[in-house]
Amino acid sequence: MKQFVIALYILIGSTIVNAQILKENLFYLDAGGSVGNYIGGDLAANYIHNQKISFQFSFSHFERKDPSRPDDYSGGLSSIVSLGANTPKDELKSYSILGGFILPYKGSEKGRWNLRAGLAYSEFKEAYAYNIIDDAVSSEFFIGNYSYKKRHSEMLSIVFKPELEIAFSKYVGIGLSAFIVLNEKTTVFGLGINLKLGVLK
Numbered sequence: 001m002k003q004f005v006i007a008l009y010i011l012i013g014s015t016i017v018n019a020q021i022l023k024e025n026l027f028y029l030d031a032g033g034s035v036g037n038y039i040g041g042d043l044a045a046n047y048i049h050n051q052k053i054s055f056q057f058s059f060s061h062f063e064r065k066d067p068s069r070p071d072d073y074s075g076g077l078s079s080i081v082s083l084g085a086n087t088p089k090d091e092l093k094s095y096s097i098l099g100g101f102i103l104p105y106k107g108s109e110k111g112r113w114n115l116r117a118g119l120a121y122s123e124f125k126e127a128y129a130y131n132i133i134d135d136a137v138s139s140e141f142f143i144g145n146y147s148y149k150k151r152h153s154e155m156l157s158i159v160f161k162p163e164l165e166i167a168f169s170k171y172v173g174i175g176l177s178a179f180i181v182l183n184e185k186t187t188v189f190g191l192g193i194n195l196k197l198g199v200l201k
Contacts, residue, residue, distance in 0.1 A: 024050050028198025030175060036190015038062035038092065046198070048102060054114050056098040056161075062181075062188050064090050066127045073130070074145045088127030088148055092188055094181060096120035096159050110201075111166045114175075120157040124185040125150060157183040167200040 026048040033041040040062035047055045066088045073088070098118035105111030129149045163177035173196040181188040 026051070026199050026201065028173075028196050028200050030194040030196040032175070032192055032194030034062075034177075034179070034190045034192035036188065038064045038090075038188045038190065040092075040188075042192070042194075044194075046196075048114075052102055054098075054100045054102055054116060056096070056100075056116055056118075058094075058096045058098070060092075060094045060096065060120075060181075062092045066090055068128065068130070070130055070132075070146060072145070088130075088150075090127075090186065091125040092122060092181070092186060094120040094122040094157055094159070096157075098159060098161060105164065108166070110168065110173075111164060114163045114165050116159075116161045116163070118159050120159050120181065122155055122157040122181070122183055124153045124155065124183070126153075126185075127151075153185055155183050155185060157181050163194075165196065165200070167196075170201055171199065172197060173200045 026046070028046050029044065030046065031041070031043050033039075040060060042058050042060035044056050044058035049055075067090075069088050096118055097120070098116040100114055100116030103113040103115065105113055127148045128151055130146045131148070133145055133147055159179070159181050161177055161179040163175045165173060165175045167173035175192075175194040175196055177192045177194070179188075179190065179192060
């Protein structure tokens with residue numbers, strides 16, 4: 001009986017503590033897309049402490065047409081079959097840890113500003129060393145008229161991501177953000193929209 005009472009006290013105590021944590025702190029996930037000098041999207045886990053301090057852990061993927069690609073480049077039949085997957089392009093993948101603070105959005109109790117910045121581990125892939133293929137008749141039809149190499153780089157990026165978050169209910173909302181990712185290889189900037197699910201308020 002004594003063990004039962006102790007277990008009951010522990011259960012009630014942990015329930016109260018967890019309820020208090022959920023009341024003061026927010027946990028939610030978001031996913032969305034973005035447009036800018038690159039096109040891409042991201043997945044993120046978010047935590048807001050005491051309605052004031054925010055943290056975000058995210059993965060993002062951005063792509064754009066390789067600016068050094070020759071104007072007369074053709075990917076051939078293989079590009080069509082692969083739905084453009086083997087088309088030369090710049091790609092940036094980043095794993096980010098951001099921190100920030102919360103400000104109220106004037107004029108709406110459903111909205112808030114989440115002003116974040118932080119660092120990211122980034123992987124950048126780019127095409128280079130284009131060479132025209134001599135056997136233009138058969139090769140251009142099947143594999144394209146140029147060969148090229150791919151280069152892979154790893155680096156740290158600086159990320160700025162202010163966002164207007166709007167909670168339609170306690171558990172569902174959206175986010176409208178502007179962002180910039182800076183590193184030694186490229187700069188990515190644009191606007192994003194995200195669906196948010198979790199404990200938002």
